[in-house]
Amino acid sequence: MARVSLQGVTRKFGNVTAIEDITFEIEDRAFWVLVGPSGCGKSTVLRAIAGLESITSGRLYIGDRLVNDIPARQRDVAMVFQNYALYPHLSVAENLAFGLKMRNENSTKIENRVGEVARSLNIEHLLKRKPKQLSGGQQQRVALGRAIARQPQVFLLDEPLSNLDAQLRDDTRAELKRLHDRVGITTVYVTHDQVEAMTLGDRVVVLENGKIQQIGKPQEVYAHPANRMVASFLGNPPMNILSVTYQDDSLAIDVTDNGKRQKIPVPLAMSSRIQASGLRKFDLGVRPEHITVVPSDTASGIMLVVDLIEPLGRETLVKASLPDSNLSLGFITDAAWQGKPGELLKVRFDAEKLFIFDSNSGEVVNGH
Numbered sequence: 001m002a003r004v005s006l007q008g009v010t011r012k013f014g015n016v017t018a019i020e021d022i023t024f025e026i027e028d029r030a031f032w033v034l035v036g037p038s039g040c041g042k043s044t045v046l047r048a049i050a051g052l053e054s055i056t057s058g059r060l061y062i063g064d065r066l067v068n069d070i071p072a073r074q075r076d077v078a079m080v081f082q083n084y085a086l087y088p089h090l091s092v093a094e095n096l097a098f099g100l101k102m103r104n105e106n107s108t109k110i111e112n113r114v115g116e117v118a119r120s121l122n123i124e125h126l127l128k129r130k131p132k133q134l135s136g137g138q139q140q141r142v143a144l145g146r147a148i149a150r151q152p153q154v155f156l157l158d159e160p161l162s163n164l165d166a167q168l169r170d171d172t173r174a175e176l177k178r179l180h181d182r183v184g185i186t187t188v189y190v191t192h193d194q195v196e197a198m199t200l201g202d203r204v205v206v207l208e209n210g211k212i213q214q215i216g217k218p219q220e221v222y223a224h225p226a227n228r229m230v231a232s233f234l235g236n237p238p239m240n241i242l243s244v245t246y247q248d249d250s251l252a253i254d255v256t257d258n259g260k261r262q263k264i265p266v267p268l269a270m271s272s273r274i275q276a277s278g279l280r281k282f283d284l285g286v287r288p289e290h291i292t293v294v295p296s297d298t299a300s301g302i303m304l305v306v307d308l309i310e311p312l313g314r315e316t317l318v319k320a321s322l323p324d325s326n327l328s329l330g331f332i333t334d335a336a337w338q339g340k341p342g343e344l345l346k347v348r349f350d351a352e353k354l355f356i357f358d359s360n361s362g363e364v365v366n367g368h
Contacts, residue, residue, distance in 0.1 A: 002076075002153040003063060005060070006059075007059040007061075012056045020210050021211070022041075022211075024212070024215055031177075031187045033189045034188065035194060036208055036233070041209070043158055049156060076154070078155055079157070080157045080160045086139060087131070092127045093118075096114045114149060121175070136163055173196060177200055194236060195236065198234070206230050208229050228364075231364070237288045238288075240331075242327065243281070244281070245282075246279075251284055262322065265300060284356060286329075288317070289331075293345055296344070296345070298346055304322060304323075306339050306341050306342060315334060
């Protein structure tokens with residue numbers, strides 16, 4: 001096993017910079033997730049670690065060895081791709097054994113190792129089958145098993161669950177986490193799925209436009225996002241972002257309702273930070289779970305018109321807009337809530353859980 005260290009790693013394709021100044025260190029046996037929207041550079045980072053992409057500048061270490069100029073086959077890493085890439089003419093057992101045979105391991109060790117991996121992934125009964133006789137989930141397990149069987153220093157996974165249906169993704173994600181806990185191989189996992197990022201990683205690295213936006217424990221990044229991009233990307237349903245103006249110790253939503261601005265009172269500590277910033281226009285972020293439906297005669301609150309109701313079983317997702325505007329909000333209520341499209345309702349934001357972002361830079365103004 002080994003740590004993975006990237007120091008100022010940059011990769012350019014002509015005049016296009018795919019990743020820029022990527023710097024982090026993954027501890028030995030840790031499980032890190034690279035997450036971000038399509039095209040953010042996360043797969044390029046993974047391929048650079050694997051040696052499938054050369055880096056333009058910076059230093060990349062696996063263990064204590066600088067691997068900038070070391071070819072992929074000598075880096076002692078194993079990679080699992082989205083498309084599994086199994087050998088169709090080989091049985092499951094032969095696929096699992098392939099990497100070991102390439103290392104010229106003795107037959108007894110190969111047989112023992114294949115059996116051990118097959119048991120850990122619950123695919124012992126599939127060892128004689130060919131890939132075409134397997135389901136997508138079974139093929140994915142075989143691809144994981146082939147990589148694990150080699151006992152590499154580093155395990156690299158590039159969206160390995162994206163071809164699976166929802167239930168199988170959930171099941172396999174849990175298996176993958178348990179497997180890592182048992183085997184302990186240093187793992188770097190790439191996904192655009194925030195649920196995978198939040199549930200799998202010891203740490204998450206959020207990327208956008210080839211640059212790191214934030215690194216931290218999943219729950220810490222969710223609760224304390226560094227900027228608007230991170231805040232709006234992590235969370236399902238996503239965070240609501242509203243344009244507001246600060247005035248009279250309140251945040252006024254920049255849309256009129258019968259000639260009046262709807263105002264949101266803010267706590268004193270938040271008001272002090274806003275005043276210290278010297279800014280008066282902001283982006284307000286509020287997560288759906290921090291919006292509560294209140295009686296219409298409540299003194300403070302925001303009036304909305306219900307647009308769409310989505311029952312989700314134990315809770316209900318409501319999408320609503322401010323009257324006479326196209327500004328929409330999503331929030332969560334309990335399953336017993338009764339409402340219908342077109343209905344007027346009043347909601348209150350949890351003032352202690354609001355996020356204020358600089359409208360230009362996107363940086364967070366108030367921290368929790």
